[in-house]
Amino acid sequence: PVTNLREKEVPTAITPAVSKVTEKIPTDQVAQFAPKLRRVAYIWSPQLIDLCNLLPRVLHRASRVHTLIESYGLLTYGPITVLPPIEGGKEHLLTFHSQEYVDLLEFLNEEEDSEKWMEKKEEFGISCDCPSFPRIFEVAKMIVGASLTGVQALTSKEYQVAINWTGGWHHSRRDEAAGFCYVNDIVISLLKLTESFKRVLYIDLDLHHGDAVQDAFAHTSRIMTVSFHKYSPGFYPGTGSVEDVGYGRGRYHCVNVPLEDGITDVVFYTVVKRVMFEVQKAYQPSAVVIQCGADCLVGDPMNSFNLTLKGIGNCVDFILRWNLPTLLLGGGGYHTPNTARCWTQLTAVALGVRLKSEIPDHQFFLEYGPDYQLEITPSNRPDLNTKDCLRTTVQTVFRRVRLVFQVLSIGNWMLVQ
């Protein structure tokens, strides 16, 4: 039953986790418990949402995500600032994509008849996985503009965390759309971040391997990419085995943690925490980008992992506690209400607040039935990840990541000589 509570009666849906912890502890000891209060930049504008609502495989997802976050009162909570995206232009896309690919997207923007120029489009990956649609070019520029606005917020040093839930399109290649990704806002953002930060760490939590981001930086040590993903015969994109470590100067700066179906919150969080602890120690990044694709959640049509908001929330919280400038991006996520739940929870994690379980009354309230709760329940499907298999994978990753530390220290040593 949707109660039409008046604005003033709606109880604040936010319990600052800090206040609970600190009320009983002498003030001088508070610092050690309270997560450092972070200034958070939330990239949003009505145009950004209207355009991203047009994405064919996630129709109207953008508005559900934003409206749920807004309904919890998170956008009027002290440490958050809403920043409108800068107007992304051709020049931004061209920092990664080829001229001919960008020209094709521009040409398709006005194109009504999606059957026309089929062979031309196929050549650039515009096909059934990545169908053309009206305003495709405006959407592409807006998404890239939003992620770059997040980068700008971090390089300005005014914000510790920047959030763009319309970004995170990790499969798009230089001259080809792939896996429903038309432009790679992640690669464009990482390139921009390396202008201000010496070592940038990319973490991909999406169900799928962050292949195009890894390949874009496989030959450099300026960016380290770490991807946790389902890896099994026939599953897209088919890359990202633990043996996939990068080449030349980029050797060992690609970390891949292949996983099987059914992984649960505790197992996933344990693996992510162990691997990321080693990576942080060895690589000592100065900035972080996290792709938070929500297709790893239980209930997603991908029907693969068995994660809930707790699992992915703990992973992001662990990384945010390093207190490094961090850009949070979206990505996959095909169960729209669960994706909105997930990214609302991650926004709260960035702010260090706890949300009430009841979904607040708002425009899309009825889509959160039948329980109208924020939390989602894991299924009792078997976890195909055996302890032995995970231990072997993690040990292999440890050995390689420690080599990164040696490369890094040799690098520093040579600088000193």
Ligand SMILES: CC1(C)CN(C2CCCC2)C(=O)N1c1ccccc1/C=C/C(=O)NO
């Ligand atoms: C077309 C969509 C994106 C949608 N979808 C499912 C979800 C619900 C019904 C079909 C897919 O498997 N897709 C794909 C098809 C081909 C290649 C890749 C993907 C997904 C990539 C991804 O999520 N990367 O992070």
Ligand SMILES: [Zn+2]
């Ligand atoms: Zn995905």
